[in-house]
Amino acid sequence: MQQKITEIYNYNNHVSFEFFPPKTSHGLKQIYQSIVRLKNMKPDFFSVTYGAGGSNAEKSLEIASALTNLAQVNCVAHLTCVGMDRDQVEDLLKSLDYHGVNNVLALRGDPPAGEKRFVKPANGFAYASELVRFIRERSDMGILVAGYPEGHSENPSRDDDFKHLVEKVEAGADGIVTQLFFDNRFLFEMAENLEKAGVTVPLLAGIFPISNAKQIIRITELSGAKLPDKLKAGLERFADSPEDMEKFGTDYAVEQIEALLAGGVNCFHFYTMNRHRQIREILSQLKSYFPRLHFWE
Numbered sequence: 001m002q003q004k005i006t007e008i009y010n011y012n013n014h015v016s017f018e019f020f021p022p023k024t025s026h027g028l029k030q031i032y033q034s035i036v037r038l039k040n041m042k043p044d045f046f047s048v049t050y051g052a053g054g055s056n057a058e059k060s061l062e063i064a065s066a067l068t069n070l071a072q073v074n075c076v077a078h079l080t081c082v083g084m085d086r087d088q089v090e091d092l093l094k095s096l097d098y099h100g101v102n103n104v105l106a107l108r109g110d111p112p113a114g115e116k117r118f119v120k121p122a123n124g125f126a127y128a129s130e131l132v133r134f135i136r137e138r139s140d141m142g143i144l145v146a147g148y149p150e151g152h153s154e155n156p157s158r159d160d161d162f163k164h165l166v167e168k169v170e171a172g173a174d175g176i177v178t179q180l181f182f183d184n185r186f187l188f189e190m191a192e193n194l195e196k197a198g199v200t201v202p203l204l205a206g207i208f209p210i211s212n213a214k215q216i217i218r219i220t221e222l223s224g225a226k227l228p229d230k231l232k233a234g235l236e237r238f239a240d241s242p243e244d245m246e247k248f249g250t251d252y253a254v255e256q257i258e259a260l261l262a263g264g265v266n267c268f269h270f271y272t273m274n275r276h277r278q279i280r281e282i283l284s285q286l287k288s289y290f291p292r293l294h295f296w297e
């Protein structure tokens with residue numbers, strides 16, 4: 001029986017890894033290799049994303065099941081409510097339960113491709129907070145939600161978006177995983193505001209290790225994450241040298257995490273992009289902060 005979010009988090013420093021379901025058989029080989037290498041480090045959990053609009057729902061479930069039953073690690077399955085009514089969400093929750101997956105990251109999801117605004121499906125959910133409440137009423141599974149240190153792209157008011165984050169916790173969430181960010185000030189502000197609002201569930205800082213300039217530019221355009229000058233300069237300087245770029249990205253993540261730890265943040269969720277080498281390198285440089293992680297292989 002895998003652990004639930006509420007059973008995992010305590011005063012220690014924590015690490016978790018996010019994967020996405022690959023589209024090709026080569027990608028599948030890569031993800032399983034990475035899972036094996038990262039599993040050996042004994043992180044707190046692995047999470048698996050859910051395709052926009054449920055496009056890869058089956059693969060997502062398959063990987064979550066493999067993590068739970070074959071790799072026997074704690075698993076969090078992402079779940080969005082795009083294009084699903086309440087019965088379909090309930091069926092998906094039953095499938096997760098059948099496969100022994102007992103944690104979800106409950107999301108509203110993005111509007112389907114080509115549509116500007118999210119439209120609530122008939123008999124579905126308008127916001128993630130409604131999905132959280134629905135799950136909590138039916139099950140005692142662990143529930144995480146998404147938080148946006150720089151605000152959510154659809155909401156012009158960062159304060160208003162923060163208010164809705166608190167609603168998700170009030171609806172029954174056990175923890176918050178943040179969107180990627182590169183400027184720690186946004187995370188510190190969020191942590192302070194959560195404390196002021198009396199929110200005590202764990203805040204997992206989303207760390208994106210940089211290895212490719214084009215990818216970062218695309219991802220920051222989508223997420224709205226701001227790039228500090230030092231990061232912009234590195235992206236320009238090493239754009240034509242993949243090795244130097246990866247080294248720069250590793251150094252950036254190590255410094256970012258050290259500064260977060262110094263500021264009292266102790267939970268880190270890595271956007272692995274299904275890779276393992278750089279993550280292992282980053283964490284091995286931070287070994288002394290994470291005594292429960294294993295590095296023997």
Ligand SMILES: Cc1cc2nc3c(=O)[nH]c(=O)nc-3n(C[C@H](O)[C@H](O)[C@H](O)COP(=O)(O)OP(=O)(O)OC[C@H]3O[C@@H](n4cnc5c(N)ncnc54)[C@H](O)[C@@H]3O)c2cc1C
Nearest residue numbers: 049050052078107108109110127128146152155161164179
């Ligand atoms: C850690 C993390 C993991 C993710 N994983 C996936 C994934 O696996 N698959 C995927 O498709 N997407 C994923 N996403 C992206 C996510 O689906 C999008 O950012 C989506 O647009 C918002 O989802 P949400 O759950 O944060 O929505 P919500 O919390 O519902 O917020 C959506 C918008 O509505 C506003 N809002 C919320 N409640 C109210 C209210 N009561 N009244 C008015 N406005 C309100 C918010 O401010 C925000 O602008 C992930 C994001 C993060 C940070």
